[in-house]
Amino acid sequence: MLPERTKNPLQSLRIGLAQINPHLGDVARNIQKHLDAIAQAEAQGVDLLLFPELSLHGYFLEDLVQETACLLDDPRLEPLYAASRQVSLLFGMVEESADRRFYNSAVYAEGGRVHHVHRKVYLATYGMFDEGRYLAAGEHLRAYDTRFGRLGTLICEDFWHPSAVSIVHADGADLILGISSGPGRGVSGESQDLRSAETWHNLNNLYARMFTSYVVYCNRVGYEDGVNFWGGSEVVGPDGAVLVRAPYFEETLVTAEISAGALRRQRSLLPLLRDERLDLTYREFRRIYRERYA
Amino acid sequence: MTTPPKADLVAKARSALQLNLPLTERILHSFLQNEVRKFGFSRVVLNLSGGIDSALSAFLAAGALGPENVLALLLPYRESNPDSLNDGYGVVEELGIPSKVIEITPLVDPYFAEFRDMDVKRRGNVIARTRMIVLYDHTVEFNGLPLGTSNKTELLLGYSTLHGDMASAVNPIGDLYKAQVRQLSRHLGVPEPIMAKPPSADLWPGQSDENELGFTYEDVDHVLYLLVDERYSPGELVAAGFDEEFVGYVTRMVQAMQYKRRPPIIAKLSQRTIERDFRYPRDWGR
Numbered sequence: 315m316l317p318e319r320t321k322n323p324l325q326s327l328r329i330g331l332a333q334i335n336p337h338l339g340d341v342a343r344n345i346q347k348h349l350d351a352i353a354q355a356e357a358q359g360v361d362l363l364l365f366p367e368l369s370l371h372g373y374f375l376e377d378l379v380q381e382t383a384c385l386l387d388d389p390r391l392e393p394l395y396a397a398s399r400q401v402s403l404l405f406g407m408v409e410e411s412a413d414r415r416f417y418n419s420a421v422y423a424e425g426g427r428v429h430h431v432h433r434k435v436y437l438a439t440y441g442m443f444d445e446g447r448y449l450a451a452g453e454h455l456r457a458y459d460t461r462f463g464r465l466g467t468l469i470c471e472d473f474w475h476p477s478a479v480s481i482v483h484a485d486g487a488d489l490i491l492g493i494s495s496g497p498g499r500g501v502s503g504e505s506q507d508l509r510s511a512e513t514w515h516n517l518n519n520l521y522a523r524m525f526t527s528y529v530v531y532c533n534r535v536g537y538e539d540g541v542n543f544w545g546g547s548e549v550v551g552p553d554g555a556v557l558v559r560a561p562y563f564e565e566t567l568v569t570a571e572i573s574a575g576a577l578r579r580q581r582s583l584l585p586l587l588r589d590e591r592l593d594l595t596y597r598e599f600r601r602i603y604r605e606r607y608a
Numbered sequence: 609m610t611t612p613p614k615a616d617l618v619a620k621a622r623s624a625l626q627l628n629l630p631l632t633e634r635i636l637h638s639f640l641q642n643e644v645r646k647f648g649f650s651r652v653v654l655n656l657s658g659g660i661d662s663a664l665s666a667f668l669a670a671g672a673l674g675p676e677n678v679l680a681l682l683l684p685y686r687e688s689n690p691d692s693l694n695d696g697y698g699v700v701e702e703l704g705i706p707s708k709v710i711e712i713t714p715l716v717d718p719y720f721a722e723f724r725d726m727d728v729k730r731r732g733n734v735i736a737r738t739r740m741i742v743l744y745d746h747t748v749e750f751n752g753l754p755l756g757t758s759n760k761t762e763l764l765l766g767y768s769t770l771h772g773d774m775a776s777a778v779n780p781i782g783d784l785y786k787a788q789v790r791q792l793s794r795h796l797g798v799p800e801p802i803m804a805k806p807p808s809a810d811l812w813p814g815q816s817d818e819n820e821l822g823f824t825y826e827d828v829d830h831v832l833y834l835l836v837d838e839r840y841s842p843g844e845l846v847a848a849g850f851d852e853e854f855v856g857y858v859t860r861m862v863q864a865m866q867y868k869r870r871p872p873i874i875a876k877l878s879q880r881t882i883e884r885d886f887r888y889p890r891d892w893g894r
Contacts, residue, residue: 335642338891376887498635503626537642539890540778542635563638 317592324463324488324577330360330401330569331547333560335536338372339382345370345390348405352397354567362462365405366493366534366547367434367470368418373495374538375408379448383410386421386428398423402460404467404532406493408449409433415450420467420493422458430458434469435478442497442541445471457485462572470494473517483525484592488577490521492531498544498562511546511562522550526581528572535563552580611840614849621830624837625787629795632788633671636780640672643778644753646894651677651752652778655743656699656707657810658682658692660793660802661781662757663699667796668780669755670703679750680707683739685716691801692810698799708746712738732811736772744775753777761786761825764832765858766865767817773809774868785833786825823854831858 332351337343348365355363367373371382384391384407394403402424409419409431418434433452437445455478457466466482466489473479473492482490500509507515514531522529528551535545548559549570558570581587611617644652652669656662669678682696693709700707716738720726726734747754756779758768763782768774781789786807794803807817807825818824831850834840835858842859846852871883880886 337894338889339893374889374891376889378888378892501628501632501635502624503628504623505628508628508631537639537646537891540639540643542639563634 319464319486322459322463324572324574325461326574327361327462327572328359328569329530329549329572330355330358330363330567331530331532331549331558331560332363332365332369333532333535333545333547333564333566333568334365334369335534335543335565336366336369336372338538339375339378340372341370341382341384341390344372345394348403349393349397351567352394352401352403355569356401358567358569360401360569362402362404362460364491364493364530364532364547365403366532366543367420367495368406368408369493369534370405370407372538373534373543374444374541376444376448379408379416383408383416385410385412386431395423395426395428398429399426402429402462404491404493406469406495411450416448417452418445418449418469419452420469420491422460422465422467424460429460430456430465430467432456432467432469434472436471436475438471443471455481455485457482457487463488463574465489465491467491467493470496473521476521479521479525483527484590484595487527489528489530489572490525492518492529494531494533495543496533498542508544508562511544514546515548515556518548518550519554519556522552523554524586526552526577526584526586528552528577530572535565552577553583611844611848614845617834617840617845617848617850618830620838621833625785625829625833627784627788627791629792632784632792633668633795636668637672640669640778640780643891644673646891647753647777649751649753651679651750652755653679653681653743653746653750653752654755654757655739655773656680656682656696657757657773658689658695658802659807659810660798661759661762661789663695663798663802664789664793664796665755665757665779665781666699666703666705667793667798670705671796675703675705677752678703678705678755679746679752680705681739681743681746682707682709683712683742684709685735686711686713687813689808689810689813691805695799695802695805698801702797702799710742712742715742728812732809732815733769733772735811736769736809740772740775756780756782758782759784759786759789761829761832763869764836764865765821765828765861766868767821768868770868785829787829827854828858831855832862835859835862 404422409417420432422430435452439446457464464486466487498508518529518531530549532547534543545562549557558568560568684693754776756776762768808815842855845855
């Protein structure tokens with residue numbers, strides 16, 4: 315057993331972020347919105363297009379969760395899967411499982427089919443958030459191989475748990491994809507920026523640098539029951555440089571080049587990954603686990 | 609861990625309440641555009657009282673939707689301070705929005721004549737609710753949504769009339785404390801006479817908010833901010849040096865007036881009861 319990954323290194327690609335404003339609970343209209351964005355992205359030579367968390371459904375669904383959830387083989391999703399033959403896709407939806415649980419899922423579609431599904435592990439259930447009331451929590455954090463290399467997907471609150479990012483990183487993700495429906499709040503003049511936006515930019519920058527990986531963040535815009543979603547989607551390079559940042563509050567499509575060379579150079583300059591001690595981390599976590607749960 | 613002394617907490621509240629004005633303006637403009645248009649409307653109607661809150665709502669709506677899409681109603685009662693009408697006019701002229709003056713005295717006085725022993729509070733509520741009737745009626749004629757003009761301070765204290773001035777479909781200023789209403793109003797250019805005069809609901813002659821409440825908006829904003837936004841306990845604030853009676857009063861008001869901020873209580877009988885376990889967003893399908 316080798317500590318390093320031996321297959322499927324990151325390829326350069328053009329990534330697109332579809333910063334859309336979904337219609338709340340109207341899946342049919344949102345599918346059309348996705349198809350429109352995909353056509354636009356395709357025209358711009360995008361290889362992989364991201365949509366925000368719950369992009370097919372909208373966010374504050376409450377009882378609409380059960381009424382609008384889709385199985386992965388819902389025929390209405392076929393046009394999206396078909397489109398993934400040209401452009402690989404990551405979109406968000408309420409996924410209904412065969413045993414009738416409802417998940418906040420990020421579906422990675424490629425080559426005409428579902429390639430990977432990440433079910434949000436850390437459901438936000440506090441303050442203005444009520445996900446745990448309506449949704450089941452995911453049980454897995456996994457990186458997955460794609461035609462561009464090995465990727466990891468996390469959804470919004472997952473990103474606020476550094477352990478979740480660490481796991482997909484340790485599992486080999488060179489490109490960490492985060493999608494969210496992030497509400498904008500905190501408009502004090504103490505900051506130049508929206509407070510929630512400032513925090514996200516800090517998180518993205520920190521993770522990109524610490525994991526010497528690309529961090530790709532796609533947030534939504536629009537309003538639901540008075541709550542704004544601020545947008546500001548961005549791609550941060552492994553050195554922490556912001557390669558593209560979408561404007562706040564506006565529907566838009568932005569793109570950036572992901573460079574295999576840049577990743578390699580940064581990991582040569584700053585060999586944090588080389589020195590990472592997965593074995594030690596595992597031993598210590600196992601000790602802590604035993605002490606707590608024995 | 610000890611609570612910081614009062615002076616530090618007041619400084620903290622004052623600093624936090626200072627708005628990032630361009631950002632706030634942008635969010636509220638976009639809020640109005642989104643939450644009005646997604647319901648198939650492009651227009652709003654509001655009652656312009658001559659005070660700062662409705663002036664600010666009018667400025668925000670005109671900026672977001674275009675002045676021609678904001679109808680201002682000026683609804684004087686015979687006892688209203690003439691300055692209220694004049695100051696309301698100032699806003700109409702400054703923004704170039706359509707407006708109507710409708711004297712509500714002929715609507716209100718016959719009712720008052722039936723109940724001559726009404727105290728000022730009852731009379732004030734009748735006036736406020738009569739204005740609501742005129743407002744909602746004009747939403748049909750103008751094909752617009754009724755625009756809210758209640759700020760966070762008054763909503764928390766319940767210092768407003770249920771189904772009266774509290775009635776609206778969209779409220780851009782309901783998460784702004786009074787101090788923040790003042791900042792944003794100045795930023796947007798609300799006319800000086802409105803900025804300068806003491807706040808008053810003008811429901812009876814000589815009424816002044818701060819006299820009636822018994823404290824200043826500045827003081828109550830700080831206490832509300834610390835209790836609500838920062839989640840300090842009343843005990844912590846008193847320990848820090850805030851006046852115990854004042855903190856107690858504010859806390860009791862916020863609690864006592866909760867009913868005004870929620871829909872009426874429904875007796876639960878079925879499996880799914882509206883609001884309790886029949887839960888849908890207001891923007892359902894939008």
